Amino acid sequence: MTAPVDLLIIGGGINGTGIARDAAGRGLSVLLVEQDDLASHTSSASTKLVHGGLRYLEYYEFRLVREALMERERLLTIAPHIIWPLEFVLPHSAEQRPAWMIRAGLFMYDHLAKRRRLPASRAVRFGPHPAAAILKPQNRKGFTYADCWVEDSRLVVLNAMDARERGADVRTRTKLITARAEGMLWSADLEDRATGARETVTARAMVNAAGPWVGDVLSTRLGRNTQKTVRMIKGSHIITRKLYEGDFAFILQNPDKRIVFAVPYEHDFTLIGTTDIPYEADPAKVEITPAETDYLCDSVSRYFRTPVTPADVVRTYSGVRPLYDDHAANASAVTRDYVLDVEGGTDRPxxxxxxGGKITTYRKLAEHALEKLLPAMGRPTGTSWTASKPLPGGDMPNADFDAFFAGLVKRYSALPEPMLHRLARAYGTRAPRILGNAVIMADLGENYGGDLTEAEIDYLVTHEFVRDVEDILWRRSKLALHVPEGTASRVAARLQRKKVREGASFL
Structure with a gap:
């Protein structure tokens, strides 16, 4: 048995990796285990937004909205390659929430926290606005405001990478079987899901960041009882071919008082979501229902000149949000705030x-988690540091993506500019680690389609915990929407050859 680590973290979603990064940066020894791939469940099934949560103001979630708005600015600064501003258009008519209520909400949204990089909201008439060509004629006026887009699964991976670079041990495809307190240590049995090998590790403290499985970890793996429970809410999204030109999104109010987003996605597509439905089945097997697809299509068709039908859908995804159960009657009204429950620290580990929690506030959640956990461990809390330290690839002067990209194009002038833009957005200042001294495409090795090259695959395996095709084509990128038929099997064959050649080092 190896020496105890300070912190064993269960769960490789945004909360687990965020806590791992913060803890490693404070000098703790950290082991994080994830039973699947990083961000393979809830954290890659979001609407891809870093936002304050405008609609949460209706439920008086002022603290959460203010914290989220503050975090929106911080995240935009530390990860300018995977997070960028996005304009939202909110059409309004007399049948919806009163205009004065929306104006008041947007005023609060603008002023609950300082805005440094995003414009203020405004009322608009759609005559001169390009949205007029998309919306039905009766939609003559509305509002615009700004929030941010985020590559959600990449945000998780970047936190895991930074944690590892600061000394954390991050293991994917590794499952917690059981854990028990032995004196002032946790003794945990882990299983490598690729090989079936088991190992027992010890830790001075444990974090249960298992998302939808947080209750299962407590009851089944740890044998604990708690009054705090998770309310699982399913959110589903549909992806269609591009419904409109323009780099702005829509926030659409439905008769049931819910809102649905329509967001430009991967250049050639539109992302529409999300639903809010109570869910009680296995979170690993969540999928959209025909009724949800109809609901999302109808939500957009209510506003857009060109109707959207299920036949227009090219891809769907669903996730389970593990919200803290505050016993709200309406699933949409369940708090998106997080609750951190600490046990032990005196007579047991x-x-x-x-x-709960939401992707926008993950960094602050991690800070709060360590502020609670470290005193229970008898350790000083140390200094908060993650608010200003860029994530891997985000260390651009003045967080200026455009200037960085212009320099990348100048350096690699003979390579396709669309590919360079994709690499800059995905990897930021680390894109040259893939491109190296390449002058022409052939210098990057075999092209697997969609400009996915041998050099990029090797980088992902070496640095980003990649083990299979879905890791690459869906969670590290969305290239599955762009590559030709046969790419997945070719990439799988390359990964298998690499696994055979490198053996244990690949795992």
Whole structure:
């Protein structure tokens, strides 16, 4: 048995990797285990937004909205390659929430926290606005405001990478079988899901950041009882071919008082979501229903000149949000705030369980988690540091993506500019680690389609915890929407050859 680590973290979603990064940066020894791939469930099934949560103001979630708005500015600065501003258009008619209520909400949204890089909201008439060509004629006026887009699964991976570079041990495809307190240590049995090998590790404290499985970890793996429970809410999205030109998104109000987003996606597509439905089945097997597809299509068709039908859908995805159960009657009204539950620390080892949360506030959640956990461990909290330190690839002067991209194009002038833009957005200042001294495409090795090259695959395996095709084509990128038929099998064959050649080092 190896020496104890300070912190064993269960779960490789945004909360687990965010806590791992923060803890490693404070000098703790960290082991994070994830039973599947990083961001393979809830954290890659979001609407891809870093936002304050405008609609949460209706439920008086002022603290959460203010914190989220503050985090929106911070994240835009530390990860300018995977996070960028996005304009939202909110059509309005007399049948919806009163205009004065929306104006008041947007005024609060503008002023609950300082805005440094995003414009203020405004009322608009759609005559001169390009949205007029998309919306039905009766939609003559509305509002615009700004929030941010985020590559959600990449945000998770970048936090895991930074944690590892600061000394954390990050293991994917590794499952917690059981854990028990032995004196002032946790003794945990882990299983490598690729090989079936088992190992027992010890830790001074444990974080349960298992998302939809947080309750299962407590009851089944740790044998604990708690009054705090997770309310699982399913959110589904559909992807269609591009419904409109323009780099702005829509926020659409439905008669049931819910809102649906329509967002430009991967250049050639539109992302539409999300639903809010109570869910009680296996979170690993969540999928959209025909009724949800109809609901999302109808939500957009209510506003757009060109109707959207299920036949227009090219891809769907669903996720389960592990919200803290505040016993709200309406699933849409369940708090998106997080609850951190700490046990032990005096006569038994400390355990912190994460209930709820949203991707925008993950960094602050991690800070709060360590502020609670470290005293329970008898350790000083140290200094908060993650608010200003860029994530891997985000260390651009003045967080200026456009200037960085212009320099990349100048340096690699003979390579396709669309490919360079994709690499700049995905990897930021680390894109040259893939491109190296390439002058022409052939210098990057075999092209697997969609400008996915041998050099990029090798980088992903070496640095980004990649083990299979879906890791690459869906969670590290969305190239599955762009590559020709046969790419997946070719990439799988390359990964298999690499696995055979490198053996244990690949795992």
């Amino acid at each position: 400390a355990l912190l369980s994460v209930f």
